[in-house]
Amino acid sequence: MNREQEFLSQLVQPNDSKLVLLVLDGVGDLRNAAQPATALDAAATPHLDALARRSSLGRLEPVAPGITPGSGPGHLALFGYDPTSKEADIGRGVLEALGLGLELAAGEIAARGNFATVDSERNLTDRRAGRPPSSEGQRICALMNEALEREPVAGIEARIYAGEAHRFVLRLRGDCLSAEIRDTDPQQLGVPALPVTGENPAAQATAAQVEKVLTVLRRAIAQEPQANEVLLRGFSALPHLPSFRQLYQLKAGAFAGYPLYRGVASACGMEVVPASKNFAELLETVASRWNDFDFFFLHVKPTDQAGEDGNLAAKAAVLEEVDRALPQLLALKPDVLAITGDHSTPAPMAAHSWHPVPLLISGELAYVDETTAFTEEQCIRGHLGTFPARHLLALMLAHGGRLKKFGA
Amino acid sequence: MNREQEFLSQLVQPNDSKLVLLVLDGVGDLRNAAQPATALDAAATPHLDALARRSSLGRLEPVAPGITPGSGPGHLALFGYDPTSKEADIGRGVLEALGLGLELAAGEIAARGNFATVDSERNLTDRRAGRPPSSEGQRICALMNEALEREPVAGIEARIYAGEAHRFVLRLRGDCLSAEIRDTDPQQLGVPALPVTGENPAAQATAAQVEKVLTVLRRAIAQEPQANEVLLRGFSALPHLPSFRQLYQLKAGAFAGYPLYRGVASACGMEVVPASKNFAELLETVASRWNDFDFFFLHVKPTDQAGEDGNLAAKAAVLEEVDRALPQLLALKPDVLAITGDHSTPAPMAAHSWHPVPLLISGELAYVDETTAFTEEQCIRGHLGTFPARHLLALMLAHGGRLKKFGA
Numbered sequence: 001m002n003r004e005q006e007f008l009s010q011l012v013q014p015n016d017s018k019l020v021l022l023v024l025d026g027v028g029d030l031r032n033a034a035q036p037a038t039a040l041d042a043a044a045t046p047h048l049d050a051l052a053r054r055s056s057l058g059r060l061e062p063v064a065p066g067i068t069p070g071s072g073p074g075h076l077a078l079f080g081y082d083p084t085s086k087e088a089d090i091g092r093g094v095l096e097a098l099g100l101g102l103e104l105a106a107g108e109i110a111a112r113g114n115f116a117t118v119d120s121e122r123n124l125t126d127r128r129a130g131r132p133p134s135s136e137g138q139r140i141c142a143l144m145n146e147a148l149e150r151e152p153v154a155g156i157e158a159r160i161y162a163g164e165a166h167r168f169v170l171r172l173r174g175d176c177l178s179a180e181i182r183d184t185d186p187q188q189l190g191v192p193a194l195p196v197t198g199e200n201p202a203a204q205a206t207a208a209q210v211e212k213v214l215t216v217l218r219r220a221i222a223q224e225p226q227a228n229e230v231l232l233r234g235f236s237a238l239p240h241l242p243s244f245r246q247l248y249q250l251k252a253g254a255f256a257g258y259p260l261y262r263g264v265a266s267a268c269g270m271e272v273v274p275a276s277k278n279f280a281e282l283l284e285t286v287a288s289r290w291n292d293f294d295f296f297f298l299h300v301k302p303t304d305q306a307g308e309d310g311n312l313a314a315k316a317a318v319l320e321e322v323d324r325a326l327p328q329l330l331a332l333k334p335d336v337l338a339i340t341g342d343h344s345t346p347a348p349m350a351a352h353s354w355h356p357v358p359l360l361i362s363g364e365l366a367y368v369d370e371t372t373a374f375t376e377e378q379c380i381r382g383h384l385g386t387f388p389a390r391h392l393l394a395l396m397l398a399h400g401g402r403l404k405k406f407g408a
Numbered sequence: 409m410n411r412e413q414e415f416l417s418q419l420v421q422p423n424d425s426k427l428v429l430l431v432l433d434g435v436g437d438l439r440n441a442a443q444p445a446t447a448l449d450a451a452a453t454p455h456l457d458a459l460a461r462r463s464s465l466g467r468l469e470p471v472a473p474g475i476t477p478g479s480g481p482g483h484l485a486l487f488g489y490d491p492t493s494k495e496a497d498i499g500r501g502v503l504e505a506l507g508l509g510l511e512l513a514a515g516e517i518a519a520r521g522n523f524a525t526v527d528s529e530r531n532l533t534d535r536r537a538g539r540p541p542s543s544e545g546q547r548i549c550a551l552m553n554e555a556l557e558r559e560p561v562a563g564i565e566a567r568i569y570a571g572e573a574h575r576f577v578l579r580l581r582g583d584c585l586s587a588e589i590r591d592t593d594p595q596q597l598g599v600p601a602l603p604v605t606g607e608n609p610a611a612q613a614t615a616a617q618v619e620k621v622l623t624v625l626r627r628a629i630a631q632e633p634q635a636n637e638v639l640l641r642g643f644s645a646l647p648h649l650p651s652f653r654q655l656y657q658l659k660a661g662a663f664a665g666y667p668l669y670r671g672v673a674s675a676c677g678m679e680v681v682p683a684s685k686n687f688a689e690l691l692e693t694v695a696s697r698w699n700d701f702d703f704f705f706l707h708v709k710p711t712d713q714a715g716e717d718g719n720l721a722a723k724a725a726v727l728e729e730v731d732r733a734l735p736q737l738l739a740l741k742p743d744v745l746a747i748t749g750d751h752s753t754p755a756p757m758a759a760h761s762w763h764p765v766p767l768l769i770s771g772e773l774a775y776v777d778e779t780t781a782f783t784e785e786q787c788i789r790g791h792l793g794t795f796p797a798r799h800l801l802a803l804m805l806a807h808g809g810r811l812k813k814f815g816a
Binding site: 004007008011054364365366367368369370381382383385387391392393394395396397398399403404405406407408 | 438439440441442444467471472473474475476477478479480481491492497500503642754756757759760761762763764784785788789793794
């Protein structure tokens, strides 16, 4: 727990208010010569705009001016952690494992795996093995697990967990394993996978064991026509994040359709509730679990996907879909509702960006400013101003009456 | 002196400019469904608004987003200290003692005392002993001091100082006293006062001595019909705050009608000038001492009191009273005048809150923005933006020409 979190946690006073954080992934967008209106400008969102007129608007700076966050740091900041701190450095492997519902123990290592295709000289010809259907991925993962049981590697227990399509997680158990292992994905075609190497001398022993595990895996899939190689990335161990319960005395539920976001939420001590990728359906799940939590993290992914595709119309359409379902969420009468994103994903950039992210906070104690719609431009003028995303949780707790006065 | 203060103090260049900080306690307010206009919106304040039109507006974040400060931290931030730092953690006992004009020495301990009423089984029936008039409080304090002189407790020198009504300060002198003593006020009726205990083993010796002091005090007032018990709170020792002279090379005067604010100012090395609770009268005192200081802290309390009472009309009336007297202050021609609050006290909440606080800075070098009135809504749009309150002093110094360029 860092100094800021310790300070905040001492002020927390639990009550029965319900707080909802709705994350529209990558919602922030760009106005420029090429695109004179953002997705929020372009979308018809009457419910969001009506809500904006009785709420406070503002903007979040995900990490710091000019810094473009990945999904992990973006969400950790929303959850009140300093995304640049060592403790919040959650590896991709761990996120993927948590997202698949694995309960990693301390000292265990996880890596993200990919099936890939290599030619007869073991040079890569497809880094995703033709994106097989998930059922096919599961079949190949089963082959690999059988091989690992037949031919165990001394001193290390390895197991494979199938993800979506060509993705899987490799979990490693053993004494004194190091997570400081480099990726084996060379990030290009026409060359072989990289050998397993440690980031430092102390990690070489683990690297050598992982290389032996890889040999077993490769033998198991040697006859596959497409998925005849594996690439490993993001070796990492569980971080020691203080939980939502420790930090805020909140019983938190995460409603997300995608593994990564479930993973981040799980690392923060939230209970992951399996939820649909469809927002209206996700809200039905939220309604069915309304009495079980006092903090609800709701994740909407397709805003980001449309942004990454550079597709403004698709992004606006997702926002309109969210807007249509919004009355379902409001009907639950959350005491505090914050709507924002983990970063901007401007369509003209087809990528994440550093631009500040629109924010709306509604609730009985929210200052009703003179803004009239949930857009980037209105958010510039809002009462909340522009502030680092890691302070959002404190502000939500305050609006929910969950923070005592500091000092006399 | 923390790193920020050290940096700033090295840039200070004294001159003969006069800086005035007018604190309207709890001035910030809320617009919501229940209260569509704030006190500043509702009040007719022609002088403040005219001043706003030739000044810079902005907002202060007293501590951090979502954090509601007490009066102590709120003022320490306005005076340039980090209110969350250990050095700025001024105990309630010390504040009360300083406010009564006591000069505490290093190592001395102060606690806030209350007269209370107990029944024949020593259970509390009134935690404020019927709020006796101050003259009655002084009589009982004299009784207690006589008893302490008759029956001194070995190793500890105790003395009582009367405050307002049922309040007093207990000052303790001795070798190696600890201030880590818990409150004896149980904060409820029908139970006896708590025994004196230390927060940790090292404080037990002091706790045992304080218990003996209490025995003497109780004997002295045993026959009083109402004030037959004492409760002690906020044991604390003087903090080691760098002074206004050290930090800013300012000769600072504090003009405040209430003890707590005099106490905070005194802990920062300001000279406390006895001043009226009436703002126009307080300004007369300021005028009479205009040549004695180059920094003037002026404190107006009733804005906060009206807010705490949930009385919007009363809060607006206080602002109108301040506005009527404002020409008296402007006639002194301060080089820099900052008007703000130590926190918001929204009438709908009848309590302090975390909402950012309106700020006005006027002076020859203040950027004249397009804002038209001193209101929360206009302050959102002002030139100064929203920033942590602990930076206000630097900004006032800058506007007064009292800061050198940093670097070549």
